[in-house]
Amino acid sequence: MASEIETDLDKTHSVFPAKARTTRFMGDSAGPLFDVRFRDDLASLLAWRRDVRHFRRDPVGEDVVAELLATAQLAPSVGNSQPWRFVRIRSAALREDLARHVDGEAERAGEAMADRRQAYAALKLHGLREAPEILAVFCDDATEIGAGLGAATMPQTREWSVVMAIHTLWLAARARGLGLGWVSIAEPETVMALLDMPQAWRFVALLCLGEPVEADEVPELERRGWQARLDWRANVSER
């Protein structure tokens, strides 16, 4: 019979509020019960996760930031190496340096756009100045955690692990009504130098986090006529 029990998660990650957990369990060893209502909710979460560029300035609570960062790290990683490194940007000067750098890179990219130049210039491509929380995310290529298991043949799996953590954070944020925006229009060396990061770390992303100005089921780039989602069948083939 399904019951409400304390999970290992509560014991090992005190950052998760135990009282708020209402997951029902099938029994001692069968794990949680994900019923049809949960599946509907999950489908909505996936459909309504958006890349957000328009943020309200209201701060995100420290407890929420901690919970999201802990949740992100439930992501899978090659050899369980957990190579993600999150850096919270607290300095207003660094935030402005990053925003200015991204603006410059975006302008440069726009110059190469030819026929879509005007449409590109009208897009908002980051919320680095408004979002209450900015995270720079790196991959620690030199980590000894996991003793290199799985990464010897394809070292890039470490970076993919970091992307898994970002996606987990993205969904967890949306589940709390928060928006996340991925900013990639940045030169890795410049970001590394601005933030004075260790050489062995590789820049993966700048993330803006905060309350979105609006929610929408349709990606902003689709709403603005840049690029619509494809029918999923277009990307599936058989051999």
Ligand SMILES: Cc1cc2nc3c(=O)[nH]c(=O)nc-3n(C[C@H](O)[C@H](O)[C@H](O)COP(=O)(O)O)c2cc1C
């Ligand atoms: C690796 C990656 C890099 C991205 N870089 C940017 C970026 O620099 N600026 C931006 O506005 N959106 C960026 N995006 C967001 C995409 O534009 C967005 O995911 C896509 O248009 C689909 O919209 P949706 O995420 O709302 O479904 C990035 C997304 C990914 C996964």
